[in-house]
Structure formats: C-alpha cells, structure tokens
Amino acid sequence: MHTAHDWITTPITTPITADLIRGALDLEHTPHGVLPHRLPARARAQNTDPQLATAEAQPSGVRLVFRTRATSVELDSLPTKRVYVGAPPRPDGVYDLLVDGRQAGQGSVRGGNTVTVDMAAGTAESRPGPVGTLRFTGLSDRMKNIEIWLPHNETTELVALRTDAPVEPVPNRDRDRRVWLHHGSSISHGSDAASPTAIWPALAASLGGVELINLGLAGSALLDPFTARAIRDTPADLLSVKIGINLVNTDLMRLRAFGPAVHGFLDTIREGHPTTPLLxxxxxxxxxxxxxxxxxxxxxxTMSAGQLRFQPMGDPAERAVGKLTLNVIRDELSRIVKQRSVDDPNIHYLDGRALYGESDFAELPLPDQLHPDAATHRRIGERFAELAFTAAEPLFD
Structure with missing residues (x-):
C-alpha cells in the first residue's frame, strides 16, 4: 500500500488505538483493522434495525487526533460505499485534515466495499472491495495537533496509520474543552453536508469551542431506550437531544405514547447526568x-428522473386520532420541558425553527423536501452556536 509514496525515511506505522480516536463510543476489531462505532456493543446487541446499524457505523463526528512532527501522513482504510438504484451516483466520502484546529486539506479513498440498495424493492446487495489509501504530504515539520475527520456518511474501517515521524496522543492539557454530546436524526448525522467538519453539529462545536460526540443517527432518532442508556453512560459536560422528524417519517407512535416515551428517555439520561445542562x-x-x-x-x-425527493403519506385529519406532526411534537416537547424544569433547572427547550424556519425555507429550500444542503448546514450550525454557546445568555450556561 505505502510504496506509492516516496518516503524519505522508513515510514512509522502506529497502531490505531482508542487514545487516538475521538467521537466514537466503541471500537470493533475486524480482520482488516478497527471499525469505529457510535453506539456501544450493548446497544448494538439490542438493535434489530438495519437502518440504525448502518447509521451508527458511519463515523459522523469521529476523528483521528494525535501530535506529531510528521510532514507526511497516510491512512489506509476500507470504506463501505452505498449505491442507490435509480438515484444519482453518490460521491466518495470526504476526509477533512485539520492542523492545530484549522482546515489544511481534504481527500477521499477509492475502492472499498459496495452496498447496492434498491429502495423501491427493499433489497440490498453487498460486494467486497479493496483497501484504499488517504495521503497528506507537505506538512510543516513543527510539533502540531493533527485531526483527520472521517467521512460522516461512509462506514470506514481503519487499517493502518503511517507517518514519517513518531505519533503521540494529544496531552490531557490540550483536551480540557467541554464535551458536548448531541443526539438527533439524519440532519444531525450530516445528510447532504459537504464534508465531515461541515455538518452542522461539527460547525457549532468548532464555533462554540467544545469537543463533539455526535449521536446523530440517520432515520433513527426514535427514543430507543438503548440510545438513552448510551447517552447516560457517556461522560459529557453538555447534552442535547433533537427529536421529532424521524418519529413522523416512520409513523412510529401516537401522541399517547410519545409524551411518556420522551419522559422515559430523559429520565434515563438523568440517571447518569443528573445536573448536566440538557437542551x-x-x-x-x-x-x-x-x-x-x-x-x-x-x-x-422523481427517482425515475434521477432525482431524490420525499413526500408525506398521511392525512392532516389523522391528527384527531393522535398521529404526530411537527407542530404537534413541538407543542408537546415545549410542554414537557416546562413541566420538568420545575424540578430540573438545567433542562432547556429550543424550537428548531429558530435554527431553520419558514423564511429560511423560502431562501434555502430543502432540495429533497426533507434534508438541508451544505449552505443550510452552515446556517443551522452558526445559529445553534450563537444560541447555545456564545449568546449573552447561552442555553448551555
């Protein structure tokens, strides 16, 4: 793999271990290397949904972080790419390189496994592929912090890390920023964002000066108890839960079940984080x-024309029998937070329309009627950072 680059000295291969990875809750050892997971093994064992299994194994917010004087860095990885029958081809996943917190490069890895999904037929076919190599060269020879953010939408097995100078974990004194754990849907996962540092939670974390753990799980923000337990058991200084759109997408529950399910989800989180600011x-x-x-x-x-768009299948009249809509969910979440805040002064509510509302839709419409594009991710991230982190009275106080 590494012979394609003319190394001046013999490259140093560094084991990819947990102290070099941030944003993952578990590392699975595979025949090729390690696979970062965003849910722990116990949660994955209780899951039977292929959608969630795919989402949590896509390393949104996961990055390799280390210090080095290396001028050349290579990462061998085995991506799993998804092809959707009838939809335009998806580009290769993007890796972002940050040096001392600043964008310094991007790249992609060709090859890898392929999963061909026929959404109309409900089938998926897997085909194995080769390991590929990501390469960054021409870096300065000073000691520096390196971050390689993995593709937010492409399952990525990490095979080997090579450099032309030794690598060490980032010292604890450089890791004293507050940790923000966020849970949400595909919008938080980063659907249609330009790159892993351009998903709105990563942008907000950067602007707010916090460390991100992103539990944005495409199609899977469904109040699963095992997700609540994962949040409960993960050390964090700030917590946010963005809930609603997936419950409508899936038509999973009615209003009667929704309120108690939200309370149960929050109760579980509070078992491990009784006073942590929770938004x-x-x-x-x-x-x-x-x-x-x-x-x-x-x-x-629209798929037959090569476009991906979504449409609602419910009837507004069904609200009378307890079916959920976004406005119904907003009213209920606001009520729940108002009720809980009597005994929990560290819980707060944010109406999602403050991040992206009706006027924003007129200016930056959702291309597929559901997911924001790259420009909208930036707007949401900037607004969240302002409201939650940097306002005169931030929601995370």
Missing part, C-alpha cells in the same frame, strides 16, 4: 410535515 430541540421547519402526519415515502416519479 431538548424540536424539529426544524419542514413544510410537508408541519401539519401532515407520516409516514414519509420516496417519490418514485
């Missing part, structure tokens, strides 16, 4: 589900 965030503006219940379905007529 409950409702959905951003999404016209098709503001007052129309789910489920959400692909618009097959």
């Amino acid at each position: 409950l965030v409702s959905p951003i503006y999404c016209p098709m589900h503001e007052d129309t219940p789910g489920p959400t379905a692909l618009d097959l007529t």
Whole structure:
C-alpha cells in the first residue's frame, strides 16, 4: 500500500488505538483493522434495525487526533460505499485534515466495499472491495495537533496509520474543552453536508469551542431506550437531544405514547447526568410535515428522473386520532420541558425553527423536501452556536 509514496525515511506505522480516536463510543476489531462505532456493543446487541446499524457505523463526528512532527501522513482504510438504484451516483466520502484546529486539506479513498440498495424493492446487495489509501504530504515539520475527520456518511474501517515521524496522543492539557454530546436524526448525522467538519453539529462545536460526540443517527432518532442508556453512560459536560422528524417519517407512535416515551428517555439520561445542562430541540421547519402526519415515502416519479425527493403519506385529519406532526411534537416537547424544569433547572427547550424556519425555507429550500444542503448546514450550525454557546445568555450556561 505505502510504496506509492516516496518516503524519505522508513515510514512509522502506529497502531490505531482508542487514545487516538475521538467521537466514537466503541471500537470493533475486524480482520482488516478497527471499525469505529457510535453506539456501544450493548446497544448494538439490542438493535434489530438495519437502518440504525448502518447509521451508527458511519463515523459522523469521529476523528483521528494525535501530535506529531510528521510532514507526511497516510491512512489506509476500507470504506463501505452505498449505491442507490435509480438515484444519482453518490460521491466518495470526504476526509477533512485539520492542523492545530484549522482546515489544511481534504481527500477521499477509492475502492472499498459496495452496498447496492434498491429502495423501491427493499433489497440490498453487498460486494467486497479493496483497501484504499488517504495521503497528506507537505506538512510543516513543527510539533502540531493533527485531526483527520472521517467521512460522516461512509462506514470506514481503519487499517493502518503511517507517518514519517513518531505519533503521540494529544496531552490531557490540550483536551480540557467541554464535551458536548448531541443526539438527533439524519440532519444531525450530516445528510447532504459537504464534508465531515461541515455538518452542522461539527460547525457549532468548532464555533462554540467544545469537543463533539455526535449521536446523530440517520432515520433513527426514535427514543430507543438503548440510545438513552448510551447517552447516560457517556461522560459529557453538555447534552442535547433533537427529536421529532424521524418519529413522523416512520409513523412510529401516537401522541399517547410519545409524551411518556420522551419522559422515559430523559429520565434515563438523568440517571447518569443528573445536573448536566440538557437542551431538548424540536424539529426544524419542514413544510410537508408541519401539519401532515407520516409516514414519509420516496417519490418514485422523481427517482425515475434521477432525482431524490420525499413526500408525506398521511392525512392532516389523522391528527384527531393522535398521529404526530411537527407542530404537534413541538407543542408537546415545549410542554414537557416546562413541566420538568420545575424540578430540573438545567433542562432547556429550543424550537428548531429558530435554527431553520419558514423564511429560511423560502431562501434555502430543502432540495429533497426533507434534508438541508451544505449552505443550510452552515446556517443551522452558526445559529445553534450563537444560541447555545456564545449568546449573552447561552442555553448551555
């Protein structure tokens, strides 16, 4: 693998261990190397949903972090790329290089495994592929902090790390920023963002000067008890839970079940974080589900034209029997936080429309009617950072 680069000295291969990785809750050892997971093994053992299994294994917010004088860095990885029948080809996942916190390069890894998904037929076919190499050269020879952010939307097994100078973990004195753990849907996962540091939680974390653990799980912010336990058991200084859109997408529960499920989810989190600042965030503006219940379905007529768009399948009249819409969810989340704040002064509520509302949709519409594009990720990240971290009276105080 490494013969393609003309190393001036013999490259140093550094084992990829937990002290070099941030943002993952578990590392699985595979025949090729290590696979970062964003849910712990106990949670994964209780999951039976292939969607969640895929989402949590995509390393959104996960990065390699180390100190070195190396001028050349190579990372061998085995990506798993997803191809959707009838949809435009997806670009290779992007890796972001940060040097001392500043963007210094990007790259992608070709090859890898391929999963071909036929969403209309509900099938998926896997095909194995080769390990690829990511390479960054021409770095300064001073001691520096290196971060390699892994693709937020591409399962990535880490195979080997090579440098032309020794690597060491970042000292604890450089890791004293507050840790922010965020849980949300595909929007928090980073769907349609430009790169892993451009997903809105990563942007907000950078602007707010905090360390991110991102439990944005595409299609899977569904109040699962094992996710609540994972949050409960993970050390963090700040917590946020953004809930709503996936419950409408899946038509998973009715209002009668929703309120108690939210309380149960929060109760579990509070078992491990009794006084940690906790922000409950409702959905951003999404016209098709503001007052129309789910489920959400692909618009097959646009897929045949090479476009991916979603459409609502519910009827507004079904709200009368307890079906959830985004406005119903916002009202209930606001009520729950108001009720809980009597005994829990460290819980707060943020209406998601403060991050992206009706006027934003008019300016920056959701391309597929559901997910924000790259420009909208930046807007949401900047607004969240302002409201939660840097305002005169920040929500995370």
